[in-house]
Amino acid sequence: MQARFETDRMDRGVQKQGRAGLRPGGGHGETMQKGKILIVDDSEMNRSILADMLEEEYKILEAEDGEQAIEVLQEHHADVALVLLDIVMPKMDGFGVLEVMARNNWIEDLPVIMISSESGSAQVARAYDMGVTDFIGRPFDALVVRRRVVNTLLLYAKQKRLMDMVEEQIRETERQSSLMVEILSHIVEFRNGESGQHILHVRTLTDILLRALVRKTDRYELSGEDINRISVGSALHDIGKIVIDETILNKPGKLTSEEFDVMKTHAMKGAEMLDALESQRDDPMVRSAYEICRWHHERWDGRGYPDGLSGDEIPISAQVVALADVYDALTSPRVYKPPLPHERAVEMILDGQCGAFNPLLLECLTENSDSIRMVMDADSDQAVIRESQNIVKDSVRTTPGDATASERTLRLMDYERMKHSFFSAMTKELQFEYSVTPPRLSLSSWAAELLGLEEVVANPARDQRIRAILGDDGWSRFSWEVHQTTPEEPNASFDYPLTYNGQTRWHSVVVRTVWTTGTPQRFAGALGKAIDNHDAHERMLTLEKQAARDALTGLLNQASARERIRKRLVERPEGRYAMGVFDLDLFKAANDSRGHQFGDQVLKVVAERLTHSVRSSDIISRTGGDEFMLFLEYNTDLERTIDRIFNSLCGDYEGYDISITMGVSKSENAGLSYEDMFREADSALYAAKRAKKRQYLFYDSSMKDVLRAETDVNERNGRN
């Protein structure tokens, strides 16, 4: 009965495999992967009942209490598609699990079905309140459980798709509105005759200063979203200038006080323009832009315009943009002045030569000098954008809470990067990137450390240390391998020895080359990785050396024949075995008179004859030179078998009379040892040769003292 049980299980297993093979989706719904389901229940039996219902379609993970469930989720929560959760459990109950899932934001994208005999409506309501998708009471019905699991998974898949779509739309809207703002502000700048970079600089600087401010103080309640809004809105700070007469706006010399009064109206005019956007007036973005336009010329000491606000009466958005505006005006070239260096600009601002600012903001400015200088010194828009993105990313790390969609993406990217570098160190991959212009080799930090190089090596082709690692002509050999690739087939992989830490070790190198986009496409660089595979490489070489077969005759070589014989003796010790060792008589003479090629031909013919005269289960080998060995199992008449083999081996080949002499040993006498059988067969061969060539002799104890060593020394010349 037990056995039948087992068979049942096995049958099911096989059937399961077959189905999985035919239908990779493994179940209901074409779009669904074979999902993992976590079953949490303290009763092994309850888990087992559920697992039995579901394991054909899903992979099952199990946990026997709430704490274990959390452990499993911590490790696998991205892979788990659904949780089936019991309520009453030791250590941590089902509600505890739901709480932790809520805290980690898992409950949002990981559906939970509660299964419990706790059917009190208060319990059920609490479960739903805490975010479970469904509730199944005990006793449950197999069909219902399966159907609800499927429904829940389908529902979540649909919801996930919808969420992705919404997220994509939000991102697109963000992109478009930021594009419109940029176009608008560039029109203003164009009319101003300012460089197109002013807007960009102010925006970047605003972002840096606000994030620095948030790290410094919680006086201004600024969420990540607020900061983004203010940064985008900063681009509009001068839109009021569009109504200022061009003769005043672009007057080369100093403005008269009347002209300056006109100029000053741009702040209020900009604000009015935004206020006139009736339908959008209350949009948070428009509110921020309004504050910035109207008050970006106010001063901390109350002596600014248009309203003479002081201190924190001035919205923080306008305070920050005012400082950014002044800083960029100082550090950028204007028709009337050269750009000032960062240090000088900061000095003038701190001195109060360019207005009065919030002391906290001045601290932010001085404390973040490095990143500000880096961004502002960058010589192209691209660089600015890239750097500002980096800074945004830094800030994401330091600003807790309010993660927007794009911040979450950034965090994921960061996480991926961290994971990648972790795994590259774990798997001991030396990762590298090479560019042709400028000639530069970049290494992952782990690789740089291991090789004792910097992370970036200039002119690697001429670098002595690289030469030491790759070998003397290594660079060109390496290049040659890499240049086997084409733009269409950019991948190459090869084994290469690298020398570092005083050792030369084989590495498996995988490279992908990078090509220019023009015509013709030129080689621009490569990226790849090298993994130490020295041990595997060595093993391969040894194996090749020990390759089972002799190249000339295709027979087993001695090492592999020995292995097989030993194995046979161990596996079937009840058998009776014989071993024959023979060589060719006067083979040297044949070689001398008819040439080595003919000699090789003779060896091949002997091998062929030998092959044809034994059974496939027998073991035959060319043990070296003109020496051969055979090993066979016999039942009755061994002598007849040996005689037949001997006769089939001897005989004419192209006018040459092949003649052999053989010694034979038997396991009956020698025992089940390869060495002993070989020694006895060899002694018999020697005894035979001494007596008369072209014969075979069975070993007997009278040959015991005949030593192989003697054969070697004395017969070297005489026996052929």
Add this chain to the structure above:
Amino acid sequence: MTIQECYKAIGADYDDVLGRLRSERLIQKFVLKFLDDESFRLLCDSMAAGDLDTAFRASHTIKGVCANLGFTRLGASSHDLTEALRGRDGAAAAGLLDRVKADYEQTAAAIRAYKAEAGL
């Protein structure tokens, strides 16, 4: 003894459980597994030690397992015990425990008899 007769001896509802689990093989598997379930021993031990929290969980598990297997009689007595233990009413629980013990013994005895007879 068939599995149906075993259910009858236990005072359990075979048709109900077959309707839900839909496989005689599964029912047989889980009924036999019932003997290995530690919850009953845990219940007795924790009641003896006055550990009502653990006793509640154990009783609750027995109740759940009985529901799944259609063991109506033991299910009912363990339900009453579970409710008494939910209120941590030790005196009431002690009274109800005897009934659960009797029902469990009867259930386990029937399953053991079935197991022996089927030569499992």
